[in-house]
Amino acid sequence: MTPLNRSLLKVEEALDVVLLGKREQVRLALACLLANGHLLIEDVPGVGKTTLALGLAKALDLSHQRVQFTVDVMPSDITGSSIYRADQHQFEFQPGPVFSEILLADEINRAMPKTQSALLEAMEEGRVSQDGKTYPLPVPFFVIATQNPITHSGTFALPESQKDRFLMRLNLGYPDQNAERDLFHRGVALLAMDVEAAVITRSELLEAKKAVQEVNTSNALVDYVLRLVRYTRSCGYFTLGLSPRAGLGLLSASRAWAWLEGRDFVMPEDVQAVFVSVAGHRLQPLQGMGDSANLGPLDCLAEVDVVA
Template structure:
């Protein structure tokens, strides 16, 4: 199992060059049963990452390109009248896949956005009165262009909270980019990937994560972090209990990936930027985005021991 996990990481890293940390975080997010938000400029490999993950984990993959004219039905599916049977037949939308890539989610209207986000939250969709469960595992990778790009609808804070992590891939390092340019086209590599896990194995992994031990001392550290966001004046608002649960869950998964059966403060610190960055705002700039400075402050100023 352990070697398979490493092989899986290896495989994705082979497709997406020089992004080991981000790949590991994405894997962590998946193991912790969370959804992932990738925020980056176009062409940074967001789609490649999702595709590679889906392949490596043996998940069915669907991609939804969000546009301003996308309707909720385009995501969830619709009922179409079937002449032969004389009945309405349900045509499931692209959301009925195990790994859904919601590309450029901030281009769609809030209505379509919330259709996706509600499905994410509840693990099921309700269409025309009928409730249909989504597949298990169900993992959403949403991407968005940074809000500074014009003509977009930024996700509100309440929706952001539903993503366990927010990542930014960033430009590749020089060496990685060179390898990229010299090598095969990345997308061509994808069909050749063989799934490493089957569903049962993945479910088993996800079950093992919560058993990673978080000692009192460690939970105290998480509490100190959370409490600091609630009491320090530079934070516009504090982290919610959902956020502290997310932080602990992500730290567990991170420790699990590192082959450790207990969490140490460094695990928390490794996932902290990705888990809380999108949930924090500076008081001086509550409408701004990203709490990078705040996360750095948390990492340096909150006593780790």
């Protein structure tokens, strides 16, 4: 394990102080960032979604913005707009919150579809176009979007094509009994805690992202990923199987997980560690399939052999 690996593990430790009992979810979020993806968190209020996003930004020494999405938020409120400067007799572009290195898009499903699309297009292209000019987004650029899967009133569900823009979906869930007991003992003091200082620099993060891209994937490993992806299309249990984009994302996330484990090569266990988070929001069971309606990513892992 290199010093750079150990630095990223310190990020996990820093977040473990303020987000009790969520070490695996923190590592998945880091893997998503290192794999150049974006993260969708689906969960009920009060389980730490905002704490995770803001803690990551501070620990990684990145600029961040938070946008609370509502029905009246317009695309220009996210991407920015041109303001006329009377003293200069010209328009000047005022960047929106999307021009930050970490953007927390809170309750994205409460925004109108055109506002959702404006953000998701920026995520896909890495730039914003305004009045015939193109403005590149910062590097790194990481979106953490949240939505409450329980409340549907006044919301606009993300279509499948837009969900596919997110590399991973996480569910933080409630803390386990020991973590929740610790939370209750520490009470408001814990809620007031924050990540104390940056753990790594921006340049170290960019170096880590480059190292992740160089993690080796053998032919046998790629074939395993290919079998998983193609099984989701041929098994007949899902409305849509995984797209080629999802397959590439699965490989990227597996590289990131392997690198965080201190290896320069990917093992099947790395693929299995990230598969549910990469595939879960992309696989919708067919209606009217009886018991098959409960099938999900874990069933795919069980059905597809590691060795052909």
